[in-house]
Amino acid sequence: MKLARYPLGAAWAKLIIKYYTWFIFIGIYLAIGLFIPLLLSPVTFVNILIQGTTVGLLAIGMTFVMLIGEIDLSMVSVAAFGPMIGMYAMELGFPVLAAILLTLLVGAGVGFINGLLITKLRVPSLVQTVAMWWMLSGIVLVATGGMARAGFPEAWSWLGTVFIGPIQVLILFFIIVVIGAVFFARRTVTGNRLYLVGGNREAAKAMGIPVDRIRVIAFIISGFFAALAGYVLSTRMAFVSPRFSVEWLMPAIAAPVISGVSLTGGRGNLINVVAGAYLVQLIVIVVRAGGVSGFFYEFVQGLLVFIAVLIDTVRRRVTGL
Amino acid sequence: MGRKSDESKGNIKRLDPPEEGRRDYLKTVGALVAGLAVGGAAAWLGKPPERVEVPGVTVTAPGVTVTAPRVTETVTQLVTPTIPQLKYGKTVWLLMPYTGEYWWVTCKEYLKRAVEADGWKFNFATAEGSDTLQSDQLISYAQMADILFVYPTSMEGINKAVRTAEEEYHCPVVICKDYITGKGRFCVHFNDLEAATLMAQEAVKYIQKVYGTTEGKTVISLNGDLALSGWLERCKGFRWIKENHPEINFLEIIGGLTPEGWADVVDACIGAPGRDVVALLAGSDGPYLLGALAALEKYGKLYYAEDPKHVFIASIDGKPSTYMWLRHGYNDLIYPQTPDSIFTSLWKIAKDWILKDPSYEYPPYKMPEIPLPLWVDQPEGTYWGGKELVMKIDKVPYSETPIGRTPSPRVDRYNVNTWDLWGNKITKWAGKDPVQDVTFVAKGTEPAWCRELIDEYEKWLAK
Numbered sequence: 128m129k130l131a132r133y134p135l136g137a138a139w140a141k142l143i144i145k146y147y148t149w150f151i152f153i154g155i156y157l158a159i160g161l162f163i164p165l166l167l168s169p170v171t172f173v174n175i176l177i178q179g180t181t182v183g184l185l186a187i188g189m190t191f192v193m194l195i196g197e198i199d200l201s202m203v204s205v206a207a208f209g210p211m212i213g214m215y216a217m218e219l220g221f222p223v224l225a226a227i228l229l230t231l232l233v234g235a236g237v238g239f240i241n242g243l244l245i246t247k248l249r250v251p252s253l254v255q256t257v258a259m260w261w262m263l264s265g266i267v268l269v270a271t272g273g274m275a276r277a278g279f280p281e282a283w284s285w286l287g288t289v290f291i292g293p294i295q296v297l298i299l300f301f302i303i304v305v306i307g308a309v310f311f312a313r314r315t316v317t318g319n320r321l322y323l324v325g326g327n328r329e330a331a332k333a334m335g336i337p338v339d340r341i342r343v344i345a346f347i348i349s350g351f352f353a354a355l356a357g358y359v360l361s362t363r364m365a366f367v368s369p370r371f372s373v374e375w376l377m378p379a380i381a382a383p384v385i386s387g388v389s390l391t392g393g394r395g396n397l398i399n400v401v402a403g404a405y406l407v408q409l410i411v412i413v414v415r416a417g418g419v420s421g422f423f424y425e426f427v428q429g430l431l432v433f434i435a436v437l438i439d440t441v442r443r444r445v446t447g448l
Numbered sequence: 449m450g451r452k453s454d455e456s457k458g459n460i461k462r463l464d465p466p467e468e469g470r471r472d473y474l475k476t477v478g479a480l481v482a483g484l485a486v487g488g489a490a491a492w493l494g495k496p497p498e499r500v501e502v503p504g505v506t507v508t509a510p511g512v513t514v515t516a517p518r519v520t521e522t523v524t525q526l527v528t529p530t531i532p533q534l535k536y537g538k539t540v541w542l543l544m545p546y547t548g549e550y551w552w553v554t555c556k557e558y559l560k561r562a563v564e565a566d567g568w569k570f571n572f573a574t575a576e577g578s579d580t581l582q583s584d585q586l587i588s589y590a591q592m593a594d595i596l597f598v599y600p601t602s603m604e605g606i607n608k609a610v611r612t613a614e615e616e617y618h619c620p621v622v623i624c625k626d627y628i629t630g631k632g633r634f635c636v637h638f639n640d641l642e643a644a645t646l647m648a649q650e651a652v653k654y655i656q657k658v659y660g661t662t663e664g665k666t667v668i669s670l671n672g673d674l675a676l677s678g679w680l681e682r683c684k685g686f687r688w689i690k691e692n693h694p695e696i697n698f699l700e701i702i703g704g705l706t707p708e709g710w711a712d713v714v715d716a717c718i719g720a721p722g723r724d725v726v727a728l729l730a731g732s733d734g735p736y737l738l739g740a741l742a743a744l745e746k747y748g749k750l751y752y753a754e755d756p757k758h759v760f761i762a763s764i765d766g767k768p769s770t771y772m773w774l775r776h777g778y779n780d781l782i783y784p785q786t787p788d789s790i791f792t793s794l795w796k797i798a799k800d801w802i803l804k805d806p807s808y809e810y811p812p813y814k815m816p817e818i819p820l821p822l823w824v825d826q827p828e829g830t831y832w833g834g835k836e837l838v839m840k841i842d843k844v845p846y847s848e849t850p851i852g853r854t855p856s857p858r859v860d861r862y863n864v865n866t867w868d869l870w871g872n873k874i875t876k877w878a879g880k881d882p883v884q885d886v887t888f889v890a891k892g893t894e895p896a897w898c899r900e901l902i903d904e905y906e907k908w909l910a911k
Contacts, residue, residue: 170591178584273674273702275579275605364583365608368675370601374581415588421547421556421574 144446148386148402151438156409165416173295179408180301181206181360181372185379186404187308187397188352191345193383194312195325196392197252199349201241202379204263206357207371209234211267213283213358214276214367223282231354237263238350242343252346268369275368279361287362297359304355309397321345325392378407385435387443406435534594535809541593542572542624543585545601545676549707550734550767550881551787552599554870555625557878558791559597566799577673577705579605586610590617594806595798598632599624602675606630618813620802623849624794625787626677631848633802634818634841636794640678640764643783643856644685644729647762650781651727652693654760659726666697666724670714670740671731673705682731682764697724703736711739718743725749727760733782734767735883741778745888753777753861755892766871768881771864775901776887777894782859788870789830790854793839796827820850831868833857861897865904875909 143150160167185202192199213230217223241259244250281288289296312318323331324341332338356375361367386403388395410431419427540563546552556572563570573589575582582601589596590613598621600606607630610621614631623635655662669686672679683700690698701717703710710732718725718740728744730737744750744759751758754777763770766784773779801818802808808815821842826835833855841852859869867873875881 165592168591174587174591178587275602275675277604277607360580364580364605366579366605368579368602368605370578370580370675372578372580374576374578412588415573415585416592418571418592421544421572424573 144442145396146399146402147442148399148406148439151435152402152406152409155406159413163413163416166413171412171416175405175408175412176298177295177363178412179405180297181356181363182375182378182382182408183301183401183404184304184352184356184359185372185375186382186400186407187305188349188356189379190383190388190395190397190400191312191321191348191352192252193325193388193390194321194392194395195342195345196328196390197245197342197345198256198380198390199238199241199252199346199353200256200376201237201259201263202256202349202353202356203372203376204260204267205234205237205350205353206360206375207267207367207369207373208237208263209354209357210361210367210371211270211276213361214279215270217280217283223280227283227358230358231351234354234357235347235351238346238348238353239343241350242346245346246339246342264369267367267371271367271369273369275366277366279365284362284365286359287364297362300359305397305401312397317341317344322393322395325389325394327393378404378411381432381436382407385432385439387439407432410435532806532810534803534806536592536594538568539593540568540570540595540597541589542570542597542599543582543589544572544574544599545582546577546705547572547574548576548705549736550769550883551732551736551765554767554874554878555599555787555791558787559624559795562792562795566795575601577601579675582606583609586613586621587617590614590619590621593619594809595619595803596621597624597794597798598622600626600628600676603627603629603677603680605675614815618809618815620798620808620815622794622798622802625785625790627847627851628677628849629847633816633849634797634822635847635849635851636790636797636824636839636841637678637851637853638764638785638790639853639856640681641685642853643764644682644731645688646685646856646858647729647764647781647783648686648688651729651760651762652689652696654780655696655726658756662693663695664697665726666699666722667727667729668714668717668722668725669698669700669729669731670710670736671700671702672710672736674702679731686729686731699725703739707735707739710736711742714740715743715746718747718749723747723749725759728762730761730763733763733765733770734881735769736765737761737763737770737773737779738883738886741773741888745890748891750778750888750890752890752892752894752898753780754895757892766859766869768871768875769884769886771859771869771871772881772884772902772905773888774859774861774864775898775905776890777861777898778888778890780860782864783856784859784869784871786830786832786854786857786870788873789827789832792827792830793824793852793854797822797824797841818850822850822852824852831857831866831870831873861901865901865908867908872905872908 165171188202189199209230212233213226216226216229241255244255245252286297286300320336320341323336324338328338357372360372382403383400385406386399388400410428414424414427542556542559544552544556560570573585575585579601583606586606586609596613596619600623607628610630610632613619613621621632623632625637627635627637651667652662655665659665667689671683674680674683689696699717699722701713703713728740730740741750749759761779762781764783764785766782770782774782797818802816821840824839824841826832826837837855839852839854841850844851
C-alpha cells in the first residue's frame with residue numbers, strides 16, 4: 128500500500144488532504160463566483176444551504192450503505208412514501224409529532240425489509256432496492272391518484288419555515304443531524320463495525336462480528352435518512368407527490384463518490400460527504416445561475432460532476448488515500 | 449507486516465481512535481461552528497426585506513379592447529411618474545415541466561418568438577416531470593428574472609414556490625397552459641374539458657351511425673399524466689361516455705408523460721382488452737398518437753376512413769403530423785390546442801398589465817394585478833378559430849389564479865388545409881414535425897380526397 132506523503136510536512140497539508148472535498152467546494156464556489164457574481168450573493172448562499180439539506184441527508188444515508196459495499200436505490204421513493212404515510216396518519220387523527228415519528232419509522236422499516244431480503248435471501252442490493260423503489264413509487268402513485276397532495280399543517284412544516292434569529296431552523300437541524308451521524312460512525316461500536324464489514328467481510332466474520340446484522344442496520348439507517356430527507360423536503364415544499372425528490376437519486380450517489388466513499392466499502396468520511404452533497408447542489412445552482420439553457424442543463428450538470436469525480440480520482444492517486 | 453501509517457485510512461484505525469480522534473472532533477466542531485457563524489451572517493444579510501403595504505395604484509393600459517365593465521381600484525396614492533428600470537435587464541425565464549416531445553418544444557418556441565420580438569431576453573429550464581425540481585427552480589430563477597412563466601408540473605405541487613417567488617423575491621409568475629390551484633398573476637389555457645367532451649359525443653354519434661347501436665362497443669380513452677391539469681380535464685371530458693353511455697365498454701388507460709409510455713400502454717390495450725375497439729380518444733397527438741396508430745396497424749385494425757371497419761380516432765393538440773395522418777385517412781377529428789395564441793396572448797397580457805411598470809421590483813414591492821374580467825382578442829398572427837372569438841380571463845372557483853380558456857376550434861378533413869392553423873403554419877418557419885412523414889399500412893381503399901388534400905398541402909408548403 129502506498130503511504131501518504133506530506134511534502135511540506137505541515138499539519139495544514141494533512142487537514143487539506145483529509146477534508147479535501149470542503150476545500151474543493153469552497154474553491155469552486157469562490158472561483159465560479161468571480162464569473163457569476165450572483166453566486167456570491169447571501170440569498171444564493173442561503174439557498175444552497177437550504178436546498179442542499181435534502182441531498183445531504185440522502186447522501187449520508189447512502190454512505191452508510193456504501194460503507195458495507197452495497198447500494199440503496201429505493202431511497203428517493205422512501206422519501207416520498209414516508210411523508211405520504213405521515214400525511215395520511217394526520218388525516219386519521221394522529222398528532223403531528225406522532226405522524227413525524229411514524230414517517231421516520233416507516234423509512235427505517237423499509238430499510239429493515241431491504242436489509243433482511245438482501246442478507247437472508249441473498250438478493251443483490253441493486254436488484255432488491257430497485258424493486259422496492261418501483262413498488263413504493265407505485266404505492267405513492269395509487270395513493271395520491273397521481274397528484275401532488277398538499278395540506279400539511281403548520282406544525283408539520285415548522286422545520287422548513289421557522290427562523291431562530293436570522294437562521295432557518297432547518298439549517299441548524301441539519302448540522303445537528305450531521306454531528307450525530309459522524310459521532311455514530313466514528314465513536315460507536317456499530318459504526319466502527321460498518322467500516323470493518325465493508326472493508327473485509329470475511330475477516331469481520333472471523334472476528335465474531337455479526338455481519339448480517341450489521342448489514343441490516345446499514346439499510347435501516349439509509350431508510351431512516353431517506354424518510355428524514357423526505358420529511359425535511361415536505362416541510363419546504365408543503366406537499367408530497369408521486370415524483371417527489373426523484374431528481375435527487377443520482378446526486379445522492381454522486382455526493383459520496385465525489386467525497387471519496389468507496390463503492391466497494393470500508394472507506395468514507397461523513398464530513399466530506401456533507402461537502403460532496405453541497406458541491407453537487409452548488410453545481411445545480413451554478414447551472415441555473417449561469418443561465419444555462421434547458422436543453423444543456425443535464426449535460427452541463429453531468430459534466431461538472433464528472434470533473435469533480437476526476438479531481439477526486441487524481442487526488443487519490445497522488446496522495447495514496 | 450508493516451504498521452499502517454497514521455495517515456492510512458485503513459479499517460484498523462477505526463477500532464482504536466487515538467488522541468488524534470479527539471483532535472479531529474474538536475476540529476469538526478470548530479469547523480461547524482465557523483460554518484454556522486458564516487451561514488448565520490449570510491442568512492442575516494440574505495433575509496428578504498419586510499413587505500410594506502401601501503394603498504393601491506390605478507393602472508391603465510391603452511389599446512386593449514374591452515366589451516365588459518372593467519374593475520377599477522380607488523386611487524388613494526399615486527406612483528411617481530418615473531418608471532424604474534427592470535432589475536434583470538428585461539429577462540424572461542420559462543419553466544417547463546418537460547421538453548421531450550414536439551408539443552413542449554413548440555410551446556417554448558412560441559413564447560420565445562413573442563418575447564424576443566419585443567427585445568427581451570428569453571431563457572428556459574425543464575423540470576422533467578418533478579414538482580420538487582420545479583419548485584426549487586422557481587425559487588432560484590425568481591432571483592434572476594423580471595418575470596417567470598411557468599408551465600406547471602402539477603396543479604398543486606408548486607403553489608408554495610409560486611407564492612415564495614412572488615412574495616419574497618418579488619418576481620411575478622404567470623401560469624401557462626395548465627392551471628394551478630394556487631395564486632399566480634393569471635393563466636391562459638386551452639378549453640380541455642369542452643374539447644374532450646365534444647370529442648366523446650362525436651365518437652358516440654359515429655358509433656351509432658356506423659353500427660346502429662352502442663351496446664357493447666369498445667372505446668379506448670388514451671390519457672397522459674393526470675397530475676397535469678390539461679390531461680386531467682381531457683380525461684374527465686372523455687368520461688362523458690362512461691357517465692352517459694354505460695353500455696359502452698369504456699377503457700381508460702394512462703400513458704404518463706412520455707410518448708414511449710403511451711405507445712406501450714396502448715399496444716397492451718389494443719392487443720388484449722381493447723381488441724374490439726371501434727373508437728379511440730387521445731388526450732394528445734403527434735408522437736403521443738403515433739403509438740396508437742402503430743398498434744392498430746400491428747393488430748390489423750387500421751382501416752382507412754369511410755371503410756366500415758374504420759376505427760374512429762379523435763385527438764387533441766393538432767400537430768403537423770396529426771394533420772398529415774388525417775389527410776392520409778387514418779384519423780378523423782382533431783381539436784387543436786392553439787399554442788400560438790396561448791403563448792402570444794400570455795406575453796401580450798404580461799407586457800400590457802405587468803411589465804410596463806416594473807415598480808413591483810422595488811419597495812414597496814406591490815405586485816400588479818390584471819383587471820378582471822379581462823377580454824382578450826385573437827392575437828395578431830395567430831389563430832384560435834377566428835377574430836370574432838374572444839377569450840375572457842376571470843376568477844374561477846377551482847383556482848386562486850384568474851384563468852382564461854381559449855376557444856376550441858374543430859378540424860376534420862373538410863378544413864384541415866386551413867393554413868392559419870398552427871399545425872400547418874409552423875411547418876413554414878420551423879420545418880416539418882419529426883414524425884410528419886411517418887405513414888402506416890392501412891387496410892381498405894384510400895379515399896380519393898386523401899390524395900387531393902396531400903397534394904394541396906404539399907403545393908402550399910413548397911411556396
